[in-house]
Amino acid sequence: GENVEQHPSTLSVQEGDSAVIKCTYSDSASNYFPWYKQELGKRPQLIIDIRSNVGEKKDQRIAVTLNKTAKHFSLHITETQPEDSAVYFCAANTQGAQKLVFGQGTRLTINP
């Protein structure tokens, strides 16, 4: 069935350094790849998304890259700050875009 694998499950970086989270997907028909941030006790919120007709997208300190051939996509956060500490989820759409399958999440900790 459809599957999204996310690595690493935990990531700890020093404030100011970069963080990279990687995901792979199984459905070659997937064409939408969002990233969500979930702070403790809060709802997931979209931070950036990318569609299959684009290889890279950037929004200030956050960027996402997509390699359709290899079926993987990555989230890059530069100049990390303490407020970036959260759980990050990648996702891919499937079943004719009617369903989002989420990765297992990455708990990112920014050390001051």
Place this chain on the structure above:
Amino acid sequence: DSGVTQTPKHLITATGQRVTLRCSPRSGDLSVYWYQQSLDQGLQFLIHYYNGEERAKGNILERFSAQQFPDLHSELNLSSLELGDSALYFCASSVYPGQRGGREQFFGPGTRLTVL
């Protein structure tokens, strides 16, 4: 505030019982999605409704069912509850994703279900 509302916020019940979780989507959104998030787990897709019709189903247990009403609010019914059903249940809404790609899903605050 995402504009998606969910009630109740917390629910504590016993094994074997039945509960109903309610979700109201953002104004104008016709798609509603339900997710289950167990402790330290990811978001497990349960079901997607669009304008009253079921559009996709995940690994939703037969004890679980959902519907979307004409006013677009949705309800998730969980029956014969087991301890393992304890989780955070999120509802999300979006405009219709179509076939060409997805749309941002806006999540509600969730309902925390505890089965004792």
